[in-house]
Amino acid sequence: MSRAPEAIERHTMAVIVDNEPGVLARVIGLFSGRGYNIESLTVSSVTEDGSQSRINVVTSGTPMVIEQIKAQLQRLVPIHSVHDLTAEGAHIERELALVKVVGKGAKRVEALRIADIFGAKVSDTTVESFVFSLTGSPEKLDSFVELMRTLGQVELARSGVVAIARGAKAI
């Protein structure tokens, strides 16, 4: 009785943790130790008193693996709650990219034009370079970066995904 391999799904999770030393290492160690994927991971303090942080993690795996990841995360002592935003309903994902483009002449003009189409901001400029900053969904950033690559992109910094559920309910 062989089962068809289950499809790989991409899930975005929000993990609320105690803001204590080592907690990020625990989370990352869990992923590497058990062979789970991390596509993106961000962390920052989110409470007024700084006692809690939110880790946004994008991972992928079969439904069984995704379920495991959540259960394993939940098991870590400094973790308050794990929210699978992908499973829980509609949510918004945003990422910031800083893109350095070097060039002159037509390519430079084209880069600026495309940046304008994407709504990217020019955050720094010299006579031969721009740094564009662009926020949006990871897919939007992907397409922007794709285009800039042909137009003199020399350096790229991306923040990783932050995500939040739509609607009035808070976690």
Added chain:
Amino acid sequence: MAAAKETAPRMTGADIVLRALVDQGVDVIFGYPGGAVLPIYDALFKQNSIRHILVRQEGGAVHAAEGYARSTGKVGVVLVTSGPGATNSVTGLADALMDSVPIVCLTGQVPTHLIGNDAFQECDTTGITRSCTKHNYLVKDVNKLARVLHEAFAVARSGRPGPVVVDIPKDLQFATGDYTLREDVTLKNYRPQLKGDPERIKAAVAMLAAAKRPLFYIGGGAVNSGVDACKLVTKLVRTTGYPATMTLMGLGAFPASDKQSLGMVGMHGTYESNLAMHGCDLMVAVGARFDDRVTGRLDAFSPGSKKIHIDIDPSSINKSVRVDLPIIGDVGSVIGDIRKEWARIKVKPDAKALAAWWQQIEGWRAVDCLRFKNTPDVIKPQFALQRLYEAIRGRDVYITTEVGQHQMWAAQFLRFEEPMRWLTSGGLGTMGYGLPAAVGVQIAHPKSLVIDVAGEASILMNIQEMGTAAQYRLPVKIFILNNEYMGMVRQWQELLHGSRYSESYSAALPDFVKLAEAFGAVGMRADKPSDLDGLIKDMIACPKAVIADIRVAKDENCYPMIPGGKAHNEILLGPPQKQEQKVSEEGMVLV
């Protein structure tokens, strides 16, 4: 003892440690001193409430604490120094994590201002132990020390138990701070669910009632849930009349002598257990985790069954095997509720189906899978264990083991009527576990008979703990099934690697009788089957520690065996079938 509610008494970090241990009900700790824990050892010197057992290597301390914990149900406590003291304890911690043993391990650390400086005997203890502990702490403020210690005990013992490390820099041990009372500490986030969801309990009973070929599959979680929980499991199994099998870690949770017990399941489990698991239509996993040693080939695992999985650890659910009805909760609580529901709706199991199922099982049982060919001149390891069992049955006895063939034979031939009497390294399979674990058990149960069933290779891994046994006059009995081979390795090499016995011969063995004597213990040897009964009698009667060197057949293999990558119904009963059953390359990859 803590006086009536007081407010934060002040004391040194070292005294805080001792006070917290006393408040946690600790009366014995296993440890080894060194520079980074000297203040704690000094505090230990000045008090009488806590007994310190000086082991001979820190690894031994953790296994001894495991033995103590698993035979008492209490948290085992370890105290070791920084650097090598901490790294030596890593194997024991990993072992305790795999087998869910509650341990609190206190490690000394270099003074706070030197952390990160590659100071003498510094290591990143929390970094190194992060993945082999349930949780760990590096304490940086003496005022938080008591709180962390209380938390550590709570984490170690609650939910699925496990080892917790508390790393304490030396300057904190000297510093003065506030003590936090045990009752003032609660776990913020970590609150394991104990009670099973009532709807699921109902669903489980409905499934139990409808089953035609049911099977209880009982694991170490039942044992961890406690003696009372095991009694409830036993009652439920008996009420239903359904068959029950146990994992290596679950042995004793249900009495071996009960007709409903099919013995152990898994790679070296009984024929009837494995075929029942393969053929059942309802499997009720009770504190068992579908370990690969139990499931064999996953895509052929019990193909026709619905599965109920009772476990306190949500991450055990659907990890390797998809189950139909998970129930998160403590075994004792969930089984108690299942019994109530069973009685409430007055379940009448399908007697006809059940009779047919039992008939099939009795057919498998009649195969008598543990049968072996005895010989008059050479001791068969199975025979040695049979004789041992005859001598110890009914006694107040604890058995520990090392790892290898002898461990599997012990699991097959020694039978347990109660939980917590059988201590073996299941998850990690740590050679060298048995002797220090026996030391820990004997400390907890000074009057009981404690036997380490050992292999000649494994026993050398922690033989130094004979010194501990000598110092504390612990009459532990080491029953070595000496086949002059790393037998389990040799068996795999025979079956899977063309009998190329690469490095598996136990060359240059010590004279175990003289070795015993060197440690102030008694050495005994049996060369032929007729020596056995006398030796065993003498061994049990001996008031001192004993090393019994049982010279057994060198080439015996352990059966039944489900080879790697095979399904339960491809179980080998013995060598004759060997030729026909070639293990696939995929199976060979599996360990």
